[in-house]
Amino acid sequence: MATGELTKRVDESELGYGEGLTSSGRVSAAKMYEPAAPTSPFSTRQLARLDEALTFASRETGLDFSLYLGELGDDSRSAAEKLHATTADPANSVLIAVSPSERLIEIVTGTTAHVRLPDRGCKLAVASMVASFKEGDLVRGLVNGLVNALRMLSDQAGPAPR
Numbered sequence: 001m002a003t004g005e006l007t008k009r010v011d012e013s014e015l016g017y018g019e020g021l022t023s024s025g026r027v028s029a030a031k032m033y034e035p036a037a038p039t040s041p042f043s044t045r046q047l048a049r050l051d052e053a054l055t056f057a058s059r060e061t062g063l064d065f066s067l068y069l070g071e072l073g074d075d076s077r078s079a080a081e082k083l084h085a086t087t088a089d090p091a092n093s094v095l096i097a098v099s100p101s102e103r104l105i106e107i108v109t110g111t112t113a114h115v116r117l118p119d120r121g122c123k124l125a126v127a128s129m130v131a132s133f134k135e136g137d138l139v140r141g142l143v144n145g146l147v148n149a150l151r152m153l154s155d156q157a158g159p160a161p162r
Helices: 043-062 076-085 111-116 119-135 136-159
Strands: 020-021 027-029 064-069 093-099 104-109
Touching: 020 119, 043 064, 043 076, 043 136, 064 136, 076 093, 076 104, 093 136, 119 136
Parallel strands: 064 093
Antiparallel strands: 020 027, 093 104
């Protein structure tokens, strides 16, 4: 005990649930740790469906497909290109960037991926996503639209070269 420190004697009958008296006279309290549940507009099932579609498209084509969902800002194309540049292999990557609040979709392809996924194919995938969003349920539209777009892009790119 430090000089000048006052201690109050605690009777064990005063201890609450999860509290104990240590040999030094201090009260030790156990508290339950409950992390905050992650907040997401997607259910676990919807996230699994998106992950499955991304994985399938990547395996089928040999291209690295990724998805960004969030704000893109005033210069959406530049923001999407910066995100694409952070992928593991940008030349072989395809990024689908969706900003629901800004009502924007950007598809960025790397130099190798662009040969197999021309702009016309990407525009068709965007049109498919937009049609899904118009159904009214944004989350379901995102999931269905993205899954359909990934199928379309995968079909357009064809199987991975051997």
